Amino acid sequence: MNEFPLRHLAIIMDGNGRWARERGLKRVKGHEKGAEMIRGITTYCASHKSIETVTFYAFSTENWKRPKMEVEFLMKLLDRYLKNELETYQKHGVRFQAIGNLSEFSPALQKRIKETEELTRNNTRLTQILALNYGGRLEIVDTVNRLIKAGKTEITEEDISSHLQTPYSDIDFLIRTSGEERISNFLLWQISYAELYFTPTLWPDFTPEELDAILKNYQQRTRRFGGV
Ligand code: IPE
Ligand code: IPE
Ligand code: MG
Numbered sequence: 461m462n463e464f465p466l467r468h469l470a471i472i473m474d475g476n477g478r479w480a481r482e483r484g485l486k487r488v489k490g491h492e493k494g495a496e497m498i499r500g501i502t503t504y505c506a507s508h509k510s511i512e513t514v515t516f517y518a519f520s521t522e523n524w525k526r527p528k529m530e531v532e533f534l535m536k537l538l539d540r541y542l543k544n545e546l547e548t549y550q551k552h553g554v555r556f557q558a559i560g561n562l563s564e565f566s567p568a569l570q571k572r573i574k575e576t577e578e579l580t581r582n583n584t585r586l587t588q589i590l591a592l593n594y595g596g597r598l599e600i601v602d603t604v605n606r607l608i609k610a611g612k613t614e615i616t617e618e619d620i621s622s623h624l625q626t627p628y629s630d631i632d633f634l635i636r637t638s639g640e641e642r643i644s645n646f647l648l649w650q651i652s653y654a655e656l657y658f659t660p661t662l663w664p665d666f667t668p669e670e671l672d673a674i675l676k677n678y679q680q681r682t683r684r685f686g687g688v
Contacts (some may be wrong), residue, residue, distance in 0.1 A: 475638025514620030521595030553585030596648030
């Protein structure tokens with residue numbers, strides 16, 4: 461029995477493209493369906509007794525390598541997603557926050573992100589973090605540079621943990637969909653003792669029911685953190 465409550469869940473939403481291809485659809489149709497699936501998982505997390513934060517990997521610093529048309533579609537989808545989700549955030553007490561290098565997004569999209577953060581800032585049931593133009597290495601380097609600018613000459617682990625872009629707790633449990641078993645530059649600092657789970661389910665097929673079953677697996681794990 462896991463004595464550490466699951467407070468911070470992280471999810472690498474992977475497999476949208478394969479989901480679409482399997483159905484003879486364009487990759488972007490997979491992204492569209494994938495975006496719709498976030499709501500159910502978020503509301504599940506909002507009603508869960510111990511989860512305080514759920515962080516979704518939505519766009520990595522490496523995803524700019526994709527065809528221009530796909531990247532542009534993802535940007536539009538993100539804007540539409542935030543606009544449509546506001547109602548869900550307010551109804552379920554979800555605070556929205558973004559992490560990543562947002563300055564590379566269009567001014568309109570940056571505005572939408574900031575506005576959504578502002579409008580939901582007093583919600584307390586759950587924090588939903590979207591990692592957008594996010595890279596784990598970049599986050600660590602940015603944090604160290606900020607500390608240097610502030611005059612630090614020697615940097616501790618505690619300094620980094622408390623000066624990350626959004627200084628939030630370590631990840632307890634990381635789930636990746638689509639059968640790929642890698643981290644792809646997600647939350648490198650925060651996952652040092654996270655429990656990992658890889659499911660073959662493609663993200664557009666991932667339901668709250670499957671999440672519920674996977675969380676039972678977390679409950680059975682013994683976390684030792686290097687102890688006995
Ligand atoms: C994840 O699905 C969504 C993003 C990375 C934006 P993919 O688009 O990576 O789907 P696959 O891995 O090609 O199936
Ligand atoms: C990781 O998925 C990024 C997101 C889910 C946003 P990718 O599909 O981009 O990762 P790789 O290329 O398979 O490692
Ligand atoms: Mg992928």
